[in-house]
Amino acid sequence: MRWQIAQFVFCDQQQTLTSTNECVQLEPMMVALLSYFCQNTDLIVSKDLLIEQVWLGRIVSDNAVSKLITKLRKVFNDDARQPKFIATFPKKGYKFIANVKPINEADLQAVPPVETKTQIHEKSISIVQEETNAEVLSKVTFAEPNPTKTKDRRTTYITALVIIILIISFYNLWQQGQKSPTVSTHTKVLTTDAGDEVYPDFSPDGTRVAYMSVKNDQMHLIIKNVVDEAMIEISHGENIGVGPASWSSDGKLIVYLAATPQQCQYYIRTVNGLELGEPQLIHNCPAGSYGKIAFSHDNNRLIYAENSGGNTPYSLFELNLTNDQIKRLNQPERFLGGNFQFDLHPTENKLLISSPDKQQWEGFYSLDLETDELTLLFKQNAYICCGIWSHSGARVVLMGEHPAHQLLSYDLTGHDKQVVHSGSRQIRSPRRHVNETDYLFSSGKDNYNVHLIDLSTKKERVIVNDSVDERLAVFAHHNNQIAYIGLASGNEEVWLTDSESKQRKKLTQFNDSRHYVDLLWSPDGNYLVALTLNEIHLINSSTGLFERLKIPQAQIQGVSFKSAETISYSMKVNAQWQVYYYQLNSGEVLAEDKKWQFIQYQITADNNLWLDQENKLFSGELPIAVISQKISAKNLINGRQFNLAKRGPLWFWFERNIQGQIQGYSEITNVLTTLTLTETAHFDITNNELLFGDIEQLNSNIYQTQALPSN
Numbered sequence: 001m002r003w004q005i006a007q008f009v010f011c012d013q014q015q016t017l018t019s020t021n022e023c024v025q026l027e028p029m030m031v032a033l034l035s036y037f038c039q040n041t042d043l044i045v046s047k048d049l050l051i052e053q054v055w056l057g058r059i060v061s062d063n064a065v066s067k068l069i070t071k072l073r074k075v076f077n078d079d080a081r082q083p084k085f086i087a088t089f090p091k092k093g094y095k096f097i098a099n100v101k102p103i104n105e106a107d108l109q110a111v112p113p114v115e116t117k118t119q120i121h122e123k124s125i126s127i128v129q130e131e132t133n134a135e136v137l138s139k140v141t142f143a144e145p146n147p148t149k150t151k152d153r154r155t156t157y158i159t160a161l162v163i164i165i166l167i168i169s170f171y172n173l174w175q176q177g178q179k180s181p182t183v184s185t186h187t188k189v190l191t192t193d194a195g196d197e198v199y200p201d202f203s204p205d206g207t208r209v210a211y212m213s214v215k216n217d218q219m220h221l222i223i224k225n226v227v228d229e230a231m232i233e234i235s236h237g238e239n240i241g242v243g244p245a246s247w248s249s250d251g252k253l254i255v256y257l258a259a260t261p262q263q264c265q266y267y268i269r270t271v272n273g274l275e276l277g278e279p280q281l282i283h284n285c286p287a288g289s290y291g292k293i294a295f296s297h298d299n300n301r302l303i304y305a306e307n308s309g310g311n312t313p314y315s316l317f318e319l320n321l322t323n324d325q326i327k328r329l330n331q332p333e334r335f336l337g338g339n340f341q342f343d344l345h346p347t348e349n350k351l352l353i354s355s356p357d358k359q360q361w362e363g364f365y366s367l368d369l370e371t372d373e374l375t376l377l378f379k380q381n382a383y384i385c386c387g388i389w390s391h392s393g394a395r396v397v398l399m400g401e402h403p404a405h406q407l408l409s410y411d412l413t414g415h416d417k418q419v420v421h422s423g424s425r426q427i428r429s430p431r432r433h434v435n436e437t438d439y440l441f442s443s444g445k446d447n448y449n450v451h452l453i454d455l456s457t458k459k460e461r462v463i464v465n466d467s468v469d470e471r472l473a474v475f476a477h478h479n480n481q482i483a484y485i486g487l488a489s490g491n492e493e494v495w496l497t498d499s500e501s502k503q504r505k506k507l508t509q510f511n512d513s514r515h516y517v518d519l520l521w522s523p524d525g526n527y528l529v530a531l532t533l534n535e536i537h538l539i540n541s542s543t544g545l546f547e548r549l550k551i552p553q554a555q556i557q558g559v560s561f562k563s564a565e566t567i568s569y570s571m572k573v574n575a576q577w578q579v580y581y582y583q584l585n586s587g588e589v590l591a592e593d594k595k596w597q598f599i600q601y602q603i604t605a606d607n608n609l610w611l612d613q614e615n616k617l618f619s620g621e622l623p624i625a626v627i628s629q630k631i632s633a634k635n636l637i638n639g640r641q642f643n644l645a646k647r648g649p650l651w652f653w654f655e656r657n658i659q660g661q662i663q664g665y666s667e668i669t670n671v672l673t674t675l676t677l678t679e680t681a682h683f684d685i686t687n688n689e690l691l692f693g694d695i696e697q698l699n700s701n702i703y704q705t706q707a708l709p710s711n
Contacts (some may be wrong), residue, residue, distance in 0.1 A: 065481070652685055
């Protein structure tokens with residue numbers, strides 16, 4: 001829907017507010033608020049009604065409403081003391097007082113499109129070029145019969161031309177002085193399958209796009225003809241996931257991954273239109289290594305990433321099909337996931353490698369495949385991902401900070417940030433389009449909710465079910481409270497809810513781009529501990545104020561409370577996990593015996609779990625070896641979190657097979673039971689109740705930017 005608001009045109013679909021010389025990209029909540037105002041003009045609307053209608057009843061503070069009103073006033077350049085758009089009525093609410101009328105598409109087509117600053121600049125250059133064209137000048141000359149008048153008019157014309165050139169020169173200098181110019185783009189959807197579509201890759205002729213479609217935790221590789229919408233799936237049998245894929249430079253070959261937890265293989269095959277040749281196995285990778293592979297500019301040289309299986313970091317290799325030789329490439333030191341993310345330069349044999357450092361911040365490296373020379377371009381101290389070369393190869397394009405709603409572009413030193421695309425939904429996996437102008441990305445949303453099961457009655461109920469993510473839900477030890485991470489306010493915050501009354505409140509006011517990977521209560525309920533990629537945050541459960549523990553930024557896993565005053569965690573030291581203790585009173589850090597990789601402390605000491613350097617599992621206050629064949633030591637850690645929980649003779653863990661599930665095992669009955677099916681690994685157990693996350697799968701599609709100027 002489009003609205004005429006005074007001198008502005010508001011489009012809620014494109015999320016833009018356009019005036020005669022500027023097009024502003026609005027934030028999603030600003031769009032929702034302005035849409036509501038357009039439909040309810042000349043009415044005094046209370047804050048409570050705005051929360052109900054715009055925030056859809058989510059728990060937000062009056063301050064959040066005021067801040068959004070202030071943001072909206074700013075884009076209109078409206079003065080709250082002498083308003084022309086939004087008037088404030090103390091203790092009553094707000095009224096939208098500007099003239100508003102809906103725009104019919106038929107009327108819109110009759111109105112010339114509004115020009116952006118970029119279009120005005122390009123038009124000026126075009127005018128100068130046209131006016132200096134020899135044919136135009138000759139027409140001007142032959143139209144003047146009087147030589148004196150001709151000379152005067154030529155002088156006037158040249159003077160005007162010089163003025164125009166000077167204006168354009170000053171405009172160019174002004175543009176160069178702007179540090180962060182924003183490029184607003186439209187997008188079009190390329191795929192509309194059910195499920196998540198990721199890793200798009202266009203054939204060189206631009207007629208077909210290969211992409212992965214993930215449905216019910218199964219990977220499918222699809223090739224789609226973008227002209228007639230015809231599709232084929234590359235399959236290697238039931239329960240074998242296929243993809244991602246990469247095209248050769250001539251578009252006649254495609255290479256891809258086919259894998260299960262028990263096998264990992266790379267295949268290559270010919271492609272003619274949508275007709276496929278027979279698959280040729282070119283490499284066996286370690287089982288459980290879900291990597292990716294891509295052609296270099298030479299069809300006989302391929303680059304691929306693989307690990308040793310499980311949560312081990314990825315390394316990069318080159319496979320030469322001519323002599324079947326494999327070479328490990330020069331690459332950054334491996335931390336976290338290692339060097340899975342790489343991109344081939346559009347014209348040169350160079351890789352762009354996105355790799356986290358020891359502090360878990362992302363670095364962007366250039367690797368020359370001919371000389372094997374590795375160069376650090378720049379680092380970003382932020383939770384970002386997946387850099388690719390720009391079309392010119394002179395810049396790096398990557399996703400914005402979590403939750404990523406933007407594609408950003410930087411020069412090769414990490415400066416001159418520009419916005420390539422900004423939208424309302426989270427984006428992933430940027431790729432270059434073969435038209436040498438636009439970019440591809442996946443955009444969608446997986447809605448995580450919180451559920452609770454009474455293990456005695458088997459009854460399940462929903463604890464939190466908003467239209468945004470709620471994750472990492474954990475029981476308090478002292479009352480019915482549940483804490484979780486929610487995105488209802490647009491960024492990650494800690495929320496509290498009562499398991500009985502379901503009354504909720506937002507505890508924190510972070511208002512930034514932090515990303516938490518684990519959450520837990522202190523034994524006395526006074527604090528919550530939240531783990532980021534490289535920090536531990538201590539959050540006061542009454543005030544919501546937080547502090548960072550004074551420890552080095554590094555890869556941290558397995559956080560627990562040894563006592564109300566002591567936090568236990570593990571960090572990697574010389575490629576080996578080691579347990580440390582942080583004393584909250586003094587800030588002192590102590591090291592545990594190097595024998596132990598991880599220790600999970602519980603309020604009841606008999607439920608403590610220990611893992612030694614030989615990957616042997618122990619339990620109890622004084623560690624005793626666990627000998628049951630049903631309980632695997634590999635289940636203790638899943639990513640950054642503890643995955644195995646002991647409650648007396650009962651054990652619980654998340655098991656990811658073909659379909660993820662939370663399992664329970666009783667030492668008394670020797671019975672293994674599936675408690676629930678879920679794709680979300682995080683769970684918590686207390687008082688015979690299981691708290692877990694469930695995912696409501698929403699479509700994630702592949703989009704293409706449009707009308708983007710080349711770099």
